[in-house]
Amino acid sequence: MPRRMATAGVVCLLAxxxxxxxxxxxxxxxxxxxxxxxxxxxxxxDNFDPETGKRIIPNERCLTCHGDEQQKTDVRDDxxxxxxxxxxxxxxxxxxxxxxxxSCHVTIDRVPHRKAPAVVVGCVECHRETWExxxxxxxxxxARLAVVNEQIDSYMQSIHAQPNALDQSHTNATCYDCHDGHxxxxxxSIQRSEFRLKNPQVCGRCHEEALDEYRTSDHGKxxxxxxxxxxxxxxxxxxxxxxxxxxxxxxxxxITQHCGDCHQEAQRTYFDSYHGQVHRLGYTEAAKCHDCHxxxxxxxxxxxxxxxxxxxxxxxxxxxHENANKNFLSFWPHGDANDPENYPDLWAFKVFxxxxxxxxxxxxxxxxxxxxxxxxxxxRQGKGFNEDLSKPDLVYYRRFPxxxxxxxxxxxxxxxxxxxxxxxxxxxxxAWAKAVVDFLGGIRMEAIIHRTAAVIWxxxxxxxxxxxxxxxxRNRATFEWFGSTSLLPNWKDLQDLKDMFxxxxxxxxxxxxxxxxxxxxxxxxxxFWGAMVIGLSGLVLFMPGITSLVLPGWxxxxxxxxxxxxxxxxxxxxxxxxxxxxxxxPERFPMSTAIFTGVIPIDExxxxxxxxxxxxxxxxxxxxxxVQRPSRRAxxxxxxxxxxxxxxxxxxxxxVLIGLVTAPS
Amino acid sequence: MNSxxxxxxxxxxxxxxxxxxxxxxxxxxxxxxxxxxxxxxxxALAFTCxxxxxxxxxxxxxxxxxxxxxxxxxFVDAMKAYRQDxxxxxxxxxxAKAYTDEQFEAMGWFFASQRLRLFPQPYDPRLAEQGARLxxxxxxxxxxxxGRPGDAGTLAGQxxxxxxxxxxxxxxxxxxxxxxxxxxxxxxxxxAGGDAIPALVNYYGSQQ
Numbered sequence: 001m002p003r004r005m006a007t008a009g010v011v012c013l014l015a016x017x018x019x020x021x022x023x024x025x026x027x028x029x030x031x032x033x034x035x036x037x038x039x040x041x042x043x044x045x046d047n048f049d050p051e052t053g054k055r056i057i058p059n060e061r062c063l064t065c066h067g068d069e070q071q072k073t074d075v076r077d078d079x080x081x082x083x084x085x086x087x088x089x090x091x092x093x094x095x096x097x098x099x100x101x102x103s104c105h106v107t108i109d110r111v112p113h114r115k116a117p118a119v120v121v122g123c124v125e126c127h128r129e130t131w132e133x134x135x136x137x138x139x140x141x142x143a144r145l146a147v148v149n150e151q152i153d154s155y156m157q158s159i160h161a162q163p164n165a166l167d168q169s170h171t172n173a174t175c176y177d178c179h180d181g182h183x184x185x186x187x188x189s190i191q192r193s194e195f196r197l198k199n200p201q202v203c204g205r206c207h208e209e210a211l212d213e214y215r216t217s218d219h220g221k222x223x224x225x226x227x228x229x230x231x232x233x234x235x236x237x238x239x240x241x242x243x244x245x246x247x248x249x250x251x252x253x254x255i256t257q258h259c260g261d262c263h264q265e266a267q268r269t270y271f272d273s274y275h276g277q278v279h280r281l282g283y284t285e286a287a288k289c290h291d292c293h294x295x296x297x298x299x300x301x302x303x304x305x306x307x308x309x310x311x312x313x314x315x316x317x318x319x320x321h322e323n324a325n326k327n328f329l330s331f332w333p334h335g336d337a338n339d340p341e342n343y344p345d346l347w348a349f350k351v352f353x354x355x356x357x358x359x360x361x362x363x364x365x366x367x368x369x370x371x372x373x374x375x376x377x378x379x380r381q382g383k384g385f386n387e388d389l390s391k392p393d394l395v396y397y398r399r400f401p402x403x404x405x406x407x408x409x410x411x412x413x414x415x416x417x418x419x420x421x422x423x424x425x426x427x428x429x430x431a432w433a434k435a436v437v438d439f440l441g442g443i444r445m446e447a448i449i450h451r452t453a454a455v456i457w458x459x460x461x462x463x464x465x466x467x468x469x470x471x472x473x474r475n476r477a478t479f480e481w482f483g484s485t486s487l488l489p490n491w492k493d494l495q496d497l498k499d500m501f502x503x504x505x506x507x508x509x510x511x512x513x514x515x516x517x518x519x520x521x522x523x524x525x526x527x528f529w530g531a532m533v534i535g536l537s538g539l540v541l542f543m544p545g546i547t548s549l550v551l552p553g554w555x556x557x558x559x560x561x562x563x564x565x566x567x568x569x570x571x572x573x574x575x576x577x578x579x580x581x582x583x584x585x586p587e588r589f590p591m592s593t594a595i596f597t598g599v600i601p602i603d604e605x606x607x608x609x610x611x612x613x614x615x616x617x618x619x620x621x622x623x624x625x626x627v628q629r630p631s632r633r634a635x636x637x638x639x640x641x642x643x644x645x646x647x648x649x650x651x652x653x654x655x656v657l658i659g660l661v662t663a664p665s
Numbered sequence: 666m667n668s669x670x671x672x673x674x675x676x677x678x679x680x681x682x683x684x685x686x687x688x689x690x691x692x693x694x695x696x697x698x699x700x701x702x703x704x705x706x707x708x709a710l711a712f713t714c715x716x717x718x719x720x721x722x723x724x725x726x727x728x729x730x731x732x733x734x735x736x737x738x739x740f741v742d743a744m745k746a747y748r749q750d751x752x753x754x755x756x757x758x759x760x761a762k763a764y765t766d767e768q769f770e771a772m773g774w775f776f777a778s779q780r781l782r783l784f785p786q787p788y789d790p791r792l793a794e795q796g797a798r799l800x801x802x803x804x805x806x807x808x809x810x811x812g813r814p815g816d817a818g819t820l821a822g823q824x825x826x827x828x829x830x831x832x833x834x835x836x837x838x839x840x841x842x843x844x845x846x847x848x849x850x851x852x853x854x855x856x857a858g859g860d861a862i863p864a865l866v867n868y869y870g871s872q873q
Binding site for chain 1: 737774814816817843848
């Protein structure tokens with residue numbers, strides 16, 4: 001019995017084991033082990049990226065809470081309220097509509113948030129990488145990212161990208177502080193125009209005082225009260241991304257520049273003024289738009305609270321010109337010499353000065369060209385003055401005593417210095433002007449140099465007058481006002497001029513001249529006139545506080561215009577016509593050093609001043625004017641100085657011509 | 666009576682499942698070892714859970730939570746909390762200490778790959794209906810889709826006794842509230858009083 005029982009037991013066990021192996025396996029493949037399975041909505045692991053193992057959080061999951069219009073706020077762990085709502089439709093319609101929430105909110109890895117989530121969003125890398133990937137795409141779908149990346153570069157240089165002074169772990173502002181990250185519209189979209197109108201409020205979140213002031217301004221009223229999207233918002237003046245601290249030159253220059261984006265005419269006339277010229281050279285020392293008009297408080301001059309209202313204007317001027325008096329009020333900050341209707345006086349002066357320039361330059365350039373033609377023709381025919389190489393010059397005629405040579409040298413150097421420093425303002429639009437001012441050490445240093453040169457220049461002019469009057473007084477017994485040695489023009493000069501033109505055209509011989517030819521007299525009297533005009537206008541500008549005591553404010557406008565135009569005439573005349581008459585005409589080429597050695601070869605004197613030569617011979621006075629040939633060292637020194645001055649003069653002429661040709665219309 | 670019968674049926678099912686698993690062990694192990702020679706696979710590790718949490722994590726014990734289809738990160742969080750004695754344990758704190766983070770993750774991935782099997786359990790339809798409304802108002806945003814397996818754990822079809830014990834743990838302070846949950850539960854209790862928790866538990870239990 002026990003044996004049977006044992007056998008039966010073994011059989012039962014085997015049968016049980018076999019059954020245990022077969023039955024469950026059959027059940028497992030055909031039907032569940034009891035209960036019901038979850039609906040076939042995928043497995044939990046489908047919510048994870050098989051490659052990275054990272055959780056995939058669909059936007060719908062985020063919008064469960066953040067898209068609930070019934071519960072737009074939540075409370076933080078500390079109990080404070082927080083707005084959590086995002087407008088899902090706006091996102092869908094924005095340029096980021098196809099993005100996953102977690103593409104930007106990269107630190108969100110669990111939903112519901114296990115810890116209080118922080119908004120940690122970095123826009124830069126994604127935009128840069130996406131542009132790198134797609135910049136060569138033929139369809140141009142990502143073309144706008146080029147602009148975005150430029151703006152990123154600008155932003156990186158801006159004050160907003162700098163660490164915050166109170167908390168260095170954050171920048172002053174980042175992309176989404178200004179951009180509504182969930183509502184960035186495409187170009188031309190409604191979102192963008194709405195975003196523009198919201199710009200003041202967006203900036204005002206941090207810049208509260210600025211916003212309060214802006215609200216009262218004409219710009220602010222137009223934008224915030226009338227919804228005028230054409231009126232200026234913050235970014236129009238401050239730029240969108242390359243924003244610098246407003247106390248910096250960079251910001252002030254940019255803001256003033258941006259005013260002109262809308263107010264072109266005002267900017268054009270501003271740039272014609274001294275204030276504007278300094279600005280255009282890249283310096284902020286002179287008044288800029290916001291200095292006079294008020295930055296955020298800009299209002300029309302009719303508004304009694306406007307800084308440019310008649311009642312407030314003098315106080316406004318005194319911000320810079322501390323001693324400004326009432327005469328300043330008649331200054332035309334935007335005086336336009338091209339506007340005869342509103343500025344007839346200024347216009348008249350401009351017409352006069354430009355007529356003078358065109359007349360003088362036109363006449364003398366024709367004179368130069370004809371003279372060049374005649375001398376070239378004569379020389380081809382073997383005529384004219386030629387150095388006889390078999391008889392080197394040994395005897396020279398003393399034409400200029402030392403004092404005149406010094407006066408000419410200092411006058412030339414001072415004039416060139418004045419031209420260089422002065423034309424940087426006149427041609428402040430050029431790169432060379434900016435480089436020159438920078439090289440000289442800035443606008444203030446340039447002003448010092450210009451004024452110093454002006455003092456030297458005027459002193460020389462006055463000294464020459466004193467010497468000339470003294471000489472005339474000394475020789476008053478014999479001095480003939482219109483005699484052969486006088487610089488005063490006479491009828492013979494007019495006759496000589498006619499005869500020269502006849503000679504130019506081959507209708508007569510070359511006229512014979514006295515001690516001074518008519519062009520030499522012009523070379524003298526033109527700067528004489530120029531010295532008066534430039535000197536007087538310069539003095540008005542030099543000391544505005546004093547001159548404004550007796551002169552009306554608009555005299556600064558006139559002085560500025562006349563000073564510039566006359567200086568321009570002098571710069572062009574001296575460095576072209578004067579250089580040709582003295583140095584470049586074939587008989588003299590490449591230069592005459594007479595003004596530094598003080599002497600010219602007797603043959604040259606005889607050729608150029610035949611009447612004076614004959615008179616001196618006749619009177620027996622020639623001998624006392626004759627000297628030996630200058631030493632080789634003196635000749636070399638004179639050639640060197642002349643060369644330097646000629647080269648400097650030609651360089652200045654080139655810069656002036658560049659300035660004229662590139663001048664904005 | 667009906668209840669006893671259900672438990673007996675469940676016992677049979679559990680026995681059969683265990684036997685089936687035993688039969689499959691040698692084949693599964695050999696397949697896993699070919700891929701992951703460094704250690705036991707998540708599935709192999711999960712076999713030890715089956716005794717309590719049921720085959721592949723679909724629990725058949727009323728007080729034992731189903732973990733099939735569980736969010737793997739929720740699973741790992743729970744295991745780590747047990748291991749560090751930060752979660753009210755039964756015996757899980759002792760068990761969890763035997764595993765590494767990697768093993769937790771492997772087990773988590775295994776359970777996440779399973780489909781939860783739901784077993785019928787008795788519930789009160791009136792409470793379940795009230796619970797559905799409370800769930801929608803206070804719980805759905807985290808435990809979405811009626812509390813089905815998701816990133817906030819599994820409630821739908823979960824064993825009601827387990828849910829009840831767990832809520833008692835939360836309310837009594839034995840278990841730390843997840844962020845924001847206490848506020849929501851308090852609000853539900855404020856609305857429905859003492860019925861709130863039973864209503865919610867019945868609602869989840871009703872989803873079979």
